[in-house]
Amino acid sequence: MSSAPRTATERTKLPYCHESFHNLQELRHSASLANKVFIQRDYTDGTVCKFQTKFPSELDSRIERTLFEDTVKMLNNYYAEAEKIGGQSYIEGCLACLTVYLVFLCIETRYDKVLKKISRYIQEQNEKVYAPRGLLITDPIERGMRVIEISVYEDRGSSGSSSGSSTTSSSGR
């Protein structure tokens, strides 16, 4: 059970919050999954990573609109920061060019650093805001940065869990 999908940690190798992560794992395995809501990308600004802030109707009864919008806007800000073309990215780019891009093998790029920040933010949001409401956000990087997947859990007993979990996990990750 402890080797359960370590998708977020596999990518970010977070050194803390094992207990709270374990609680989220319990939520996944003990509650039954009712639905998954997908927040699609917003391409009106081009190819930069940005998600739609439109509030999905399926979450109407589960979470306040403002909390949801704040989460999505914060994520959009993080992605904008990662993809910003400015002074630091030019320096990184020129240095990389001079070293035939071998520097990418040695240092952690700014994008990677921001992705770790995003992962920590999503973890924190899940613990504080979403898990108490029976929801769980999946980091967009696990879905190819195409969607923000929000899993909606029903608060039934454990007897319903095997059928619920089999429908969810047949899809895999």
Next chain:
Amino acid sequence: MNNREYQQIDPQALATPPPEHMPKRARRRWEVFPGKNRFCCDGRVMVARQGGVLPLTLALILITSGLFFVFDCPFLVEHLTSCIPAIGGVLFVFVIISLLQTSFTDPGILPRATPEEAADIEKQIDNPTGSSSSYRPPPRTKEVVINQQVVKLKYCFTCKIFRPPRTSHCSLCDNCVERFDHHCPWVGNCVGKRNYRFFYTFIVSLSFLTAFIFGCVTTHLALRSQGGNGLVFALQASPFSFTFSTALELVVCFFSVWSILGLSGFHTYLVAANLTTNEDIKGSWSGKSGNEDVGNPYSYNSIVKNCCSVLCGPMPPSLIDRRGFVPSDDSVQTSPVEIELPAAKNNRNMVGRAVTSGRPPPPPPPPVVTLQQPDISIQSHSTA
């Protein structure tokens, strides 16, 4: 019920030792990757399925450069300057490293949609046409306005996603690639968002290298023929290996210079205009039907800014997580366990399958302490 099934597995597992010990390891994601790529070094290195002519490209570069360093450099160092092998060496290193990076880097492959995602998209597509009685194929394009331009996003039937802008599906690699430029057989990989800068460095440094070698070989021949009584006499006096290597270098470099230099020039134009080869060939933004309003919505309308964003922009991460482990899901464990009860004969197969999932069947779920929290908070929500 779960406990009884767990106990049934145990004695069977003890009775059949050989098959269960072998397939215990968890699999990495690259092993179950649906595209047509090939992976080496446990997922660290990836290439397209058809290696293309990458070995030929490498051979041509290595042989020509090798001949240059062996036959021409000593003479030129003696008669001209010792900078020549230094410059040649730097260019050679640039070429080889950028070639390997172009070939082995993930070009920006988009992972395929999970089944739930695909179902969600299908639902959204079917809804508007659900009321019509006659069969009409659901629309498979979505329109989005980018920078006052209408851009059509197409649905990819293989990957089951609406392709983001500038993304295209490569039929050779069977993947959707972001900012797809083209599939290059010479490097044996697609050229896309993540490896375009490596590709550009490769062709620019290769054009410099071929031009440099061509110039040096020509200079070498000129110097030799000056010493003797003309070119033909100089060649006759030299060993056959020298003549052969010179001829080979000249032929390879002559043809390469024109083609690679042309390609570099073309890609420099693309970089300055923030276009991809794919868009340029299709004429997406060239206003082919006489429509004056069409223009590239992704361009910053400044050559410097376009170049910087394409070549010096932040390096996006790989989205396919090749070395991650495939999670052994509950369904892989529950389905063999459920089948086991009615079919006692298949016990051995089920044991093999249950074990190949990499995990023993789970114990019964723990008491659901966490569930009480959602109960309370949801009740408070509904009353509020």
